[in-house]
Amino acid sequence: MLNILWPIFIIISFIYAIFFGNIENLNKSIFSSVEEAVNLSISLLGTMCLWSGIMQIARETTFVNKLSNLLAPVMKFLFPDVKKGSTIYQEISMNIIANLLGLGNAATPLGLKAMKSMQEENVDKDVLTNSMATLIVLNTASIQIIPSTVIAIRSSLGSTNPSIIIVPVWIATICAGVVGMLAVKFFIKIGK
Numbered sequence: 001m002l003n004i005l006w007p008i009f010i011i012i013s014f015i016y017a018i019f020f021g022n023i024e025n026l027n028k029s030i031f032s033s034v035e036e037a038v039n040l041s042i043s044l045l046g047t048m049c050l051w052s053g054i055m056q057i058a059r060e061t062t063f064v065n066k067l068s069n070l071l072a073p074v075m076k077f078l079f080p081d082v083k084k085g086s087t088i089y090q091e092i093s094m095n096i097i098a099n100l101l102g103l104g105n106a107a108t109p110l111g112l113k114a115m116k117s118m119q120e121e122n123v124d125k126d127v128l129t130n131s132m133a134t135l136i137v138l139n140t141a142s143i144q145i146i147p148s149t150v151i152a153i154r155s156s157l158g159s160t161n162p163s164i165i166i167v168p169v170w171i172a173t174i175c176a177g178v179v180g181m182l183a184v185k186f187f188i189k190i191g192k
Helices: 002-019 023-060 063-078 087-100 104-121 130-141 148-156 162-191
Strands: none
Touching: 002 023, 023 063, 023 087, 023 104, 023 148, 063 087, 087 104, 087 130, 104 130, 130 162, 148 162
């Protein structure tokens, strides 16, 4: 759908610029937007590399095991089918930790890896397991304690107080997570 909407918006912008004599402004905005996009990409790449490296170091140490143990009660409630200590359990834990740290770019590959591992053990390959559905919703809600990617974007765009969004992010992501988990648990219960 977006691959239809974006070209329509672009064509409308060009037509509007031609009819109202704003071609010069359109050209300036195109080139300034490209420059801003490149600068933003470079800034985000640095942040993503930093946090991905930290997550890799954490994976190699006992730190992940300690964090996984802290998450154990939550994991038991959200993923009752996943055995503690299994590879899937560790992958889901890493995904949750990355999301809590606001590392959406690092959390996505971890979530995909967990989904792939769960799919390998899935008996019916055409139907999501309850744990898979839970992980999708939890990953989409992305409960964050430190929204580092958003802070990095705000900082790179010149915000005077890039971390002011922390409390609103807590409220929004916790609400999204609670509602999402209630919905998943409800549909799992009525689906049995």
